[in-house]
Amino acid sequence: MTHAHAHTIVEDLFLTDTFLIKGRLANKYQRLGAMLEQCSTEFLQIEDAAMVSLSGDEVIRSPRVLVNPSEVILAHELIDVAGDEVYRNLASNDKQTRIRAFYNGAVQLELSGRIDEKAYQPENLGGRRYFIMEDPVIRGVRTDAEELSVLEGLPYAIVRKERLSYLYDFT
Numbered sequence: 001m002t003h004a005h006a007h008t009i010v011e012d013l014f015l016t017d018t019f020l021i022k023g024r025l026a027n028k029y030q031r032l033g034a035m036l037e038q039c040s041t042e043f044l045q046i047e048d049a050a051m052v053s054l055s056g057d058e059v060i061r062s063p064r065v066l067v068n069p070s071e072v073i074l075a076h077e078l079i080d081v082a083g084d085e086v087y088r089n090l091a092s093n094d095k096q097t098r099i100r101a102f103y104n105g106a107v108q109l110e111l112s113g114r115i116d117e118k119a120y121q122p123e124n125l126g127g128r129r130y131f132i133m134e135d136p137v138i139r140g141v142r143t144d145a146e147e148l149s150v151l152e153g154l155p156y157a158i159v160r161k162e163r164l165s166y167l168y169d170f171t
Contacts, residue, residue, distance in 0.1 A: 011023070011024045011025070011028075011077065011078055012024055012025045012028075012032055012046070012075065012076070012077055012078065013075060013076040013077075013078060013150065013151075014044070014046070014067060014072050014074075014075050015072070015073045015074045015075070015109075015138075015141075015151070016067070016071040016072060016073060017054075017071065017073070017105045017106040017107055018053065018054060018055070018106060018107075019051040019052060019053060019054060020051075020052040020054065020141070020147070020148055020150075020151065021046055021049055021050070021051050021052075021065065021067060022049065022050045022052065022150070023046040023047055023048050023049035023050065023065070024046065024047045024048055025044060025045070025046060025047075026045040026046070026047050026064075027045070031077065032075055032076075032077045032158060033075075033130055033132070033158045036069065036072070036075060036129070036130055036158060036160075037128055037129060037130060039069045040069070042069075043066035043067060043068055043069070044066065044067045044068075044069055044072075045064060045065075045066055046064070046065050046066075046067060047063065047064055048063065049061070049062045049063075049064065049065040050147070051065060052145075052147040052148055054107050054141055054142070054148070055107075057145065059147055072160055072163070073103055073105075073109065073159070073160060073163045074111070074133075074136075074138075074157045074158060074159045074160065075130075075157070075158040076154050076156065076157050076158065078150075095114040095115050095116050095132075095133075095134050096114065096117070097114060097115050097116065097117045097118070097119075097169065097170070097171050098112070098113070098114055098169075098170040098171075099112065099113070099114075099115055099120065099133075099167055099168060099169050099170065100112040100167070100168045100170075101120070101159070101164045101166070101167045101168075102164065102165055102166040102167070103163055103164055103165055104165040104166065105163075105165075107140055107141065108140045109138070109139070109140040109141065110138070110139040110140055111133060111136055111137070111138055111139075111157070111159065111164075112136070112137045112139075113133040113134055113135050113136040113137060113157070114133065114134045114135060115131055115132065115133050115134070116131070116132070117171070118169075119131035119132070120161055120164065120167055120169075122161065128161075129160060129161055129162065130158050130159060130160055130161065131158075131159055131161060132156055132157070132158060132159075133156060133157045133159050134155065134156050135154075135155065135156070136154055136156065136157040136159075138151050138152075138154075138157075
């Protein structure tokens with residue numbers, strides 16, 4: 001791994017306890033959410049990675065980093081989704097349930113946004129491990145830091161259900 005200042009080509013974001021990892025998921029043949037659902041125990045291989053520390057100013061750049069999928073709190077695809085049928089369908093659902101979700105780990109993280117009704121329940125959405133949160137607001141991470149500012153204003157986040165500790169459903 002290197003600390004060089006080379007630019008990273010970013011398509012995917014992965015937020016973990018320690019790092020925001022920016023890069024491209026290797027061998028991605030479908031949408032990120034579907035890839036995460038299919039991945040069980042194998043490591044996610046992120047190419048052209050930038051690992052941004054959540055607790056300091058350190059940025060580690062590497063041609064490849066392997067991430068244990070159980071470490072992922074949330075993910076996001078930074079590609080143009082305007083023409084993507086899947087995203088249009090997600091947006092057309094007009095998620096009405098507002099929640100605040102808290103992760104109690106190394107970083108005191110809070111997510112708030114709109115989801116499908118009870119999407120966080122294990123039995124909902126066919127037992128999927130992730131749900132989509134529209135217009136997420138992420139607190140507990142220094143988004144004023146340049147490398148972390150990408151977390152502000154995301155149109156959606158792919159949230160891992162089992163990483164959340166507390167949840168407040170406003171309905």
